Amino acid sequence: MNQIAKLLGTKYPLIQGGMANIADHRLASAVSNAGGLGLIASAADDKETVREKIRKCKELTSKPFGVNIMLMSPNADQIAEVVIEEHVKVVTTGAGNPGKYMEKWKEAGIIVIPVIASTALAKRMERAGADAIIAEGQEAGGHIGELTTMALIPQVVDQVKIPVIAAGGIGDYRGVLAAFALGAKGIQVGTALLVADECPIHQNYKDMVLRAKDSDTIVTGRETGTPVRVLKNPMAREYVLLSQKGVSREELERLTLGSLKRAVFDGDIETGSFMAGQIAGLVDRPLPVEDIIESLFEGVVAYKKELEIL
Ligand code: TUI
Numbered sequence: 521m522n523q524i525a526k527l528l529g530t531k532y533p534l535i536q537g538g539m540a541n542i543a544d545h546r547l548a549s550a551v552s553n554a555g556g557l558g559l560i561a562s563a564a565d566d567k568e569t570v571r572e573k574i575r576k577c578k579e580l581t582s583k584p585f586g587v588n589i590m591l592m593s594p595n596a597d598q599i600a601e602v603v604i605e606e607h608v609k610v611v612t613t614g615a616g617n618p619g620k621y622m623e624k625w626k627e628a629g630i631i632v633i634p635v636i637a638s639t640a641l642a643k644r645m646e647r648a649g650a651d652a653i654i655a656e657g658q659e660a661g662g663h664i665g666e667l668t669t670m671a672l673i674p675q676v677v678d679q680v681k682i683p684v685i686a687a688g689g690i691g692d693y694r695g696v697l698a699a700f701a702l703g704a705k706g707i708q709v710g711t712a713l714l715v716a717d718e719c720p721i722h723q724n725y726k727d728m729v730l731r732a733k734d735s736d737t738i739v740t741g742r743e744t745g746t747p748v749r750v751l752k753n754p755m756a757r758e759y760v761l762l763s764q765k766g767v768s769r770e771e772l773e774r775l776t777l778g779s780l781k782r783a784v785f786d787g788d789i790e791t792g793s794f795m796a797g798q799i800a801g802l803v804d805r806p807l808p809v810e811d812i813i814e815s816l817f818e819g820v821v822a823y824k825k826e827l828e829i830l
Contacts, residue, residue, distance in 0.1 A: 523683045524706030527631060527651060528610060529584045531555030532817060535633070535654065535685060537710025538588020538612055539662065539795070540564050541784045542721055545573045547809070549580035550718035554810040556709075558583075559612060563590030564781070567598040574606045584609045586631075591616030592663075592746075604628040612654060615663050617641060622648040635687065635708075637665020637672070639679045652683045654708050659689030661711050661749050661797035664739065670702070677703030691799030693819035709816065711797040716809045724787030725794055728753070732800035740776070740793075744769050751794040755779060 524533035534556035536543060540563035548558030560577060562570045570587065577585055587608050589599050592615045600621045603611050611625055614635040625632050626649050634645045635654040642653050655676040657669025665672075669688040677684050686699035687708035699707050713719055715726045728751050740759045741748045750756050759775055776793060783792025807815075 528557045530557050533706035535708040545577035546720050548585050549577050550809040552581045552583040552585045554813045558585040559588045561588050562599045563593050567602045571602050586610030588612045590614050642676045642680050646680045646682050654685040654687050657688030659798040662795040673702040691802035715806045718809050721784050722787030729800050734801040751796050755791045
């Protein structure tokens with residue numbers, strides 16, 4: 521049996537990306553009910569909102585699910601306690617080093633899976649007691665590191681003994697097969713789930729993903745040290761233009777303030793930040809979560825036979 525599916529208690533070795541503002545109890549429970557590991561994102565929430573979403577998720581699924589903690593959130597310390605109080609089974613982290621929480625989480629019996637973007641942090645997380653790691657390449661949407669999935673995964677796999685879950689750029693069964701060929705034991709998927717029927721975002725956001733081509737994402741914030749991949753729109757273009765002109769960090773931050781919420785809740789095509797990964801061009805129809813997950817794994821065996829590498 522697959523190591524990650526066994527660790528998580530899921531049918532598939534698949535984790536849903538912890539998408540800020542997007543992944544609430546509705547998406548997380550749908551992913552868990554479909555045989556993956558659903559995640560409640562907490563980046564944009566205070567601790568009581570996270571607690572509420574955890575409790576609602578428990579009502580919507582009897583399957584395992586987790587919580588993603590974005591470490592740049594001002595509420596990270598408090599949310600790190602809430603996951604213990606609410607007996608959450610799995611915690612993933614992003615955008616930082618969760619070292620200071622690891623001991624407490626492990627004592628509480630939580631399965632801890634940090635997202636990392638380099639071998640250095642992967643090794644530190646293994647030493648700190650992580651059960652697995654998610655290695656995320658810069659094809660991913662949202663906040664990203666430097667390396668591509670293709671380069672990152674095999675290097676991380678060679679440097680740690682714990683299982684590695686690949687993230688960034690996985691949009692269909694070919695991506696799944698590639699991730700496993702690189703040594704991953706599981707996958708994390710975000711962008712491919714944005715258009716799911718159960719994904720509670722504005723229809724304009726879904727339409728932008730459905731219409732996107734391969735070259736329709738852009739990275740904002742490289743200059744300020746927080747690179748974020750988003751779909752190209754007037755807001756993203758303006759951001760890149762202003763940062764090339766060398767305007768102050770404050771001015772750039774004023775532009776992005778509240779922009780993810782404007783995308784997710786208002787569908788504001790002009791001024792929203794529509795975070796999405798480079799595989800957006802592969803996503804061409806809305807489907808139930810269950811169909812998206814099944815189609816990721818369905819073609820793998822047949823396709824592997826077809827490859828004729830030698
Ligand atoms: O965290 C993500 N993706 C995200 S978080 C997010 S919310 C946000 N909104 C506005 C601005 C910034 C964030 C949207 N998307 N993915 C996981 C991830 N973690 N990608 C890269 C990293 C990472 C980078 C550096 C993890 C650790 C790290 O190391 C820092 C250290 O201290 O060593």
